[in-house]
Amino acid sequence: MSELLKRFKGITEDPGLSFTQKARYLSLEAENSLPYPELDEETAKALEERVICDMYEGHAPFKPRYVMPDYSVVLEKGSTFLELDPATTLDEAINSLMIAYHHVPSVTNMPVFIGRLDNLLLRFCDDVSDEDLYKKLKLFWRYLDRVLPDAFMHANVGPTDNRVARTIMRIDAELKQIAPNLTFIWDPEVSSDEIFSQACESIIECSKPHIANNPLHQPLFDEYGYGVASCYNVLPLCGGASTLTRINLREVARRSKDTADFFENVLPKYIDLNFRLTEARIDHLFNKSGFFEGFLVKEGWISRDRFTAMYGIFAMAQCVDELQAKEGRSGKYGHDETANQLGHRISKVLFEAVEARPMENCWRGKAMLHSQAGLSDDDGCTPGVRIPYGSEPDPVTHVQALAEHHAFYPSGVSEILTLDETIENNPAALEQLVKGAFSLGFREFSANVSNNDLVRITGYMVRLSDIEKFKECGGSRINTTVLGAEAADKGKILERAPRVMSHELAPRYSQ
Amino acid sequence: MNLPLATVSKVLKFSCVDGPGNRLVLFLQGCNFACPTCHNPHTMKLCNDCGDCVPECPTGALTIVQGKVVHDPNICDQCDRCLDVCPINANPKVTQYNVDDVLALLYQNKPFLNGITISGGEATTQLKFIIALFTAIKTDEKLKDLTCFIDSNGYLPEAAWKTVLPVTDGVMLDIKAFDNTLHSLLTTRSNQRVLASAKQLFAAGKLHELRYLLIPGRTDSSQEIKELADFVRALDSATPLRLNAFQHHGVKGEALTWPTMKEPDTERIAAELRSAGLTNVVVPAVYI
Ligand code: SF4
Ligand code: SF4
Numbered sequence: 001m002s003e004l005l006k007r008f009k010g011i012t013e014d015p016g017l018s019f020t021q022k023a024r025y026l027s028l029e030a031e032n033s034l035p036y037p038e039l040d041e042e043t044a045k046a047l048e049e050r051v052i053c054d055m056y057e058g059h060a061p062f063k064p065r066y067v068m069p070d071y072s073v074v075l076e077k078g079s080t081f082l083e084l085d086p087a088t089t090l091d092e093a094i095n096s097l098m099i100a101y102h103h104v105p106s107v108t109n110m111p112v113f114i115g116r117l118d119n120l121l122l123r124f125c126d127d128v129s130d131e132d133l134y135k136k137l138k139l140f141w142r143y144l145d146r147v148l149p150d151a152f153m154h155a156n157v158g159p160t161d162n163r164v165a166r167t168i169m170r171i172d173a174e175l176k177q178i179a180p181n182l183t184f185i186w187d188p189e190v191s192s193d194e195i196f197s198q199a200c201e202s203i204i205e206c207s208k209p210h211i212a213n214n215p216l217h218q219p220l221f222d223e224y225g226y227g228v229a230s231c232y233n234v235l236p237l238c239g240g241a242s243t244l245t246r247i248n249l250r251e252v253a254r255r256s257k258d259t260a261d262f263f264e265n266v267l268p269k270y271i272d273l274n275f276r277l278t279e280a281r282i283d284h285l286f287n288k289s290g291f292f293e294g295f296l297v298k299e300g301w302i303s304r305d306r307f308t309a310m311y312g313i314f315a316m317a318q319c320v321d322e323l324q325a326k327e328g329r330s331g332k333y334g335h336d337e338t339a340n341q342l343g344h345r346i347s348k349v350l351f352e353a354v355e356a357r358p359m360e361n362c363w364r365g366k367a368m369l370h371s372q373a374g375l376s377d378d379d380g381c382t383p384g385v386r387i388p389y390g391s392e393p394d395p396v397t398h399v400q401a402l403a404e405h406h407a408f409y410p411s412g413v414s415e416i417l418t419l420d421e422t423i424e425n426n427p428a429a430l431e432q433l434v435k436g437a438f439s440l441g442f443r444e445f446s447a448n449v450s451n452n453d454l455v456r457i458t459g460y461m462v463r464l465s466d467i468e469k470f471k472e473c474g475g476s477r478i479n480t481t482v483l484g485a486e487a488a489d490k491g492k493i494l495e496r497a498p499r500v501m502s503h504e505l506a507p508r509y510s511q
Numbered sequence: 512m513n514l515p516l517a518t519v520s521k522v523l524k525f526s527c528v529d530g531p532g533n534r535l536v537l538f539l540q541g542c543n544f545a546c547p548t549c550h551n552p553h554t555m556k557l558c559n560d561c562g563d564c565v566p567e568c569p570t571g572a573l574t575i576v577q578g579k580v581v582h583d584p585n586i587c588d589q590c591d592r593c594l595d596v597c598p599i600n601a602n603p604k605v606t607q608y609n610v611d612d613v614l615a616l617l618y619q620n621k622p623f624l625n626g627i628t629i630s631g632g633e634a635t636t637q638l639k640f641i642i643a644l645f646t647a648i649k650t651d652e653k654l655k656d657l658t659c660f661i662d663s664n665g666y667l668p669e670a671a672w673k674t675v676l677p678v679t680d681g682v683m684l685d686i687k688a689f690d691n692t693l694h695s696l697l698t699t700r701s702n703q704r705v706l707a708s709a710k711q712l713f714a715a716g717k718l719h720e721l722r723y724l725l726i727p728g729r730t731d732s733s734q735e736i737k738e739l740a741d742f743v744r745a746l747d748s749a750t751p752l753r754l755n756a757f758q759h760h761g762v763k764g765e766a767l768t769w770p771t772m773k774e775p776d777t778e779r780i781a782a783e784l785r786s787a788g789l790t791n792v793v794v795p796a797v798y799i
Contacts, residue, residue, distance in 0.1 A: 396524040396533075396623045421796045422528045428625060429527035429534075436533075436623030 004033055024109065031058040037280040043273045051251040052274040054281065055107070055244050055312075061281050062289040063105040065310070068227045069301040070238040071115040074100050081295035090124040090133070094140050101148060103296070106230075110148050113229035113240075114180060116156040118164035125163060133163060138171050145177040152230040153180045159187035159214050161195040169198055173205040183228040186438070187214035200430045203447050204423060210414070210446040213438045220410050224306070231373045232414035232444055236363055239306020241411070243281045246312030246372045247274050249319035249346070250381055258326045259342070263349065271353045278309050278367065279359070286361040308363040310411050311354050312372030315381035316343055317388050334387030334401050343385065344404045351408035371405070371413035386415055395419060395433055403440035417447045424449070515640040516607045520554050520632065524620050530660040530681060530719060532625025535617060539640075540605045542633040544664050544698040546687065548726060548769075550761035553591075554632040555600040564593035564603050573603055600763075610644050617654055626658035626680070635667040638675060645678035660719060664698070665705035672711055681719030682712050683753075688730050689738035697729070706742070713746045721750060725772045725780060726757040736780055740787035751791045754781055756798055774798055 001009070011017065011025045036059045039047065046052045057065065075093050078086045082103065087093040097115065104111040125133060144153065157165035165184070172182055184199040199209055212228050220226075224237045235241050252270050256262035285291060292304045320333040320343045331339040347369075354369045371384030382388045385405045392398050395417045406413055423430055434445050521538040529536045542555045549555065560580050565573045572587035573580060582604045593603050617627065627648070629641050645659040658680040665684045686705055688694040694702035712718040723739055725731050743750050756772035774795075781792045 394523065394525040396620055399623070419527075424796045425793055426527040426532065428532035429525075432533040432623055432625050433525070436620075439622040 004029070028058060031060050031062075034060045037061070037284040039280055040276065043276040043280070046270060046273045047277060049251070051248055051255070051270055052277055053246050053248060054277060055246065057107055057243070057281070060289070061243065061285040063107075063291055064240050064242045064285065064307055065107045065244050066112050066229050066233055066235055066241040067104050067106050067296070067302060068113045068229060068235050068237050068240040069100070069104055069115075069296065070224065071097060071100060071120055071301070073300050075120060077299070079295070079299055081299060087124065090121065090128050090136060093121055093124045094136060098140070098143060100301075104301075107244075108150055108152065110150045110153055112150075112152050112154060112233075113227050113235075114144070114153060114155050116185075116225075116227060116237075117168060118157045118160070118162050121164050122162055130163065130167075133167050134171070137164070137167050138175070141168075141171050141175055141177065141180075145175075145179045149179050151178045151181055154183060154227075154229045155180045156183045156185055156212075156228050157209075158183075158185035158195070158199075159190040161192040165195060166198060169195075169202050169209065172208055173202040176206045181231070182209040183212050183232075184209040185212045185214050185217075185228070186434075187218075190214070196434075197427065197431060200427050200434065203430060204427055204449055207446075207448050210444060211434055213443050213445075216406075216438075216441070216443045228412075228444075232412045232446070233310065233370065234410070234412045234443070235310075236306045236308060238301070238303050239308070239363055240302065241310045241368075242285050242307045242361070243278055244310040244312055244370065244372070245274050245278045245281070246314055246370075247271070248315050248381060249313055250315035250322060253319040253322035253326075256323070256326070259323050262323060263345075267346075267349065268353070271350065274311065275357055275359075275367075278311065282309060282359075282361050306363050307361070308411065309359060309367040310370040310372075311350075311367040312370040312384075313350060314372045314384050316346065316371075316385040316405075317382040318380065319343075319346065332391070334391065334398070335393060340401050340404075347385065347405045347408040368411035369409050370411040371409045373414055384413060385409075392418060396436070399433070399437045399440060399442060403437070403442055406441050406443045409443070412444065414444055414446055415442070417445070419447050419449050421449055514609050515637075515643045516609050517613075517637050517640040517644075518557060518605050519608050520551075520602050520605050522616065524616075524623070526628070529628040529630060529662060530626060530683060531658065533623055534626050534628045534660065535620060535624055536628045536630050537608070537613065538630050539632045539634050539637050540602055541636045542631055542664070543636055543666050544633065544687075544700055545600075546698050547764055547766040548697065548724065548757055548762060550758070551632075552600045552761070552763045553594040553597065553602045558597075558601040558603055558605070559599065561598070563598060564596050567592050567596045610640070610647050613644055614647060614651065614654065617648070617657065621653065621657075624657055626660060628660040628662055628683075630662035631664075633664050633666065634661050635663050635671070635675070638667070638671060642675050642678060645675070649678055663708070665708035666700060667708060668704060669707060669711055672708060672715075676712075676715050676717055679717060682717050683720045683722060684709055684712060684718060685722045685724070686739070686742075687724060689735055689742065693729065693735075697726075709742070710746070713750070718746070718750065720753055722753045722755055724755045724757055725777055727770045727772050727776065729769070731772070731776065731780060736783060737787075740784050740789060743784075743789055744787070748788045749790045751793065752784065752789055753793045754784075754795070756795050758798060771798075 007029055008026060011022050011029065047054065074084060074096055075087045078084045082099060084096055084099065087096050101111045101114055106112040157168050186196060199211060202209060210232060217226055217234055221236055226234055227237050228234055233241065247270055252267055253262060256266040296302050297304055317333040320339050323342060324331060324339050329338060333339045333343055351369050354367050358365050359367050373383040385402060387398060398417060402415055437445050518540040519537055520540045523536040526534050526536045538554060540554055541557045545555060558580060560578060562575055562580060565575055565580060569590060569592060570586050570588055572583045573593060580603045587604065634641060641661065648654045648657055648659055659678060660681045660683065661679055662683045686709065687697045688702060691702050709718065709721065721743065743752055754777055756777045758771050759767055777794055781794050784792050
């Protein structure tokens, strides 16, 4: 039997996988048995050495990584393909969305973005009582967690203060489910103090929502606006992102003689190679896969020219520490002014390089820089531009050290601030911290409150009690639990998979 | 000019347990109580430059310059060996701050702050500095919306409180015990002034929170709890009362042999106080 057939056999016979997981891994193995989109030798070598990385997205990209449909299309016009009439009541609207989600692909095959829900649903709520609204949305929320249990599936509410946004945040804090993830879009000109306070109280309750700084995001997008998907990817609505590739900055620093060599030679080289990798993948998606001939484009849920390319980086902390050591300096990233400034300079160089490079088949002809939050096996590398876990300074110093990066990452940069549980008795402190962070230029804010059962690992949610259970008896309903357990246990690969896998963070079958 | 200086053992830019919202906290060195239960005993006394800690420092961060012990924070690796060996519960790592130094800190962190809290040690042992600082904050256009709080053991006499209250927005006050003999055992001082301070601060509308440390077998007796309930009710049964539970963290000496206060017992006492009519009893978020 060939190696490949052995792998197929191994998957079908793995007692730790459910049948849907087997089906998914078989399809991934099949895709990955095809030849990779053609790469030049240098790019292939950099990919092989994992200085640049394709997020193990698969060899034959036949769907965009993140799809951000304008779901108002299916609600307002219905869908010929799905044989749906326009929605006229809240029940019909929720039902249409539940159907729509099953037809929206992403890297994980589950939708990573389920809409700016208050914008979508509010107009159906006029004659719905508060009590009915609560009941209906609660069932909807339960459905999402049980049927699409991927922590990367992301709902957005705000910036206006409205019944749907309030009810969703209330239900989310009550149910404390992993899925969906939730972003509250905050705008001091639009959002009321009350809804902002509700969002902060909800964070104390369940570490959700994530808060997005609308005044910084909105101007980058047009009348369609944007949505926040997966773990803090800010992307054009009615489009999305074709690909996410990323540079491992630690590896770039390791290949540099010193700081000058890093900036002059090595970083520019790998920036270019990562572009080539991105182009090869986009080319396959746009010119070979036929994806854009499908009904999503025909019916106007998405538009072919609204897909950006996310240009990711990670391991900034290790990169800076490596360069500091090469310069004979001991100051650490996150704690030392010189180290922090070196980090800011690297971000600026990356941003300018991405802005300067014309890209074909890319929204506005350019990629968007992204501080990438990590896979669960990024051994020893810290997500994006974050300060290594466990060595973070106090939350204010933390924000001050990182704020300057944020301007350079238009498609998203997520920090997780860990707050100790004493914040429970003092939500005003959290509110001030968010306001302070936003006033310094933070685009986004997420926090973990340390006694919450529900915590963020690299940006997605896991339940600590699930990890406990998972470790004890092997098996959890929620896919991200595995990644949490892995990330928590550093590289310890699961022996038995839970009922649902985290598709985005577990892109390969590993025995 | 004789500008007041503060002897500061620590500055926090983020604290959610020292008053409303997020606060910059200045911990001043020196206390007029000597509680065996103190979880920061090294903040009790001012250094007398005896020099005992200098040879103990593994990094050479401590030196004697003209008879004074000097600390170099750039070399110090925060091992706290010096604190362990100091015979008088002092701290060689303090910094002198003048009012402008603190204003600069406030400017730098303003977007994150709801206010400032002066804690200790015992904050009011450096009262002149507090008055100068709070007055400066209240008259500074950019800082005047910050609230100014003091965390105190209540030993300050009435007349002295009157000098600082006009520029103070609120005080968090500790009551250690109602039985005076017990109070003396726990603090080395009588509780008369403490109880008087609580009443005075309440009457002035400046009592932000009362705090009571539960120590098993000492301050958790039914008599103490009854007196606590009576005392708070006599002020206003809605006065915020924070119950702290004695733990060993940071404690030195005899009190390490005392049992710690457990969550169920703390909850039981909180419930008793609530059923005695107190409406604003807060229990610890964490037991460490
Ligand atoms: S903590 Fe004290 S003993 Fe330790 S290095 Fe610093 S000054 Fe020296
Ligand atoms: S800190 Fe203590 S041991 Fe060190 S010089 Fe001062 S009084 Fe002496």
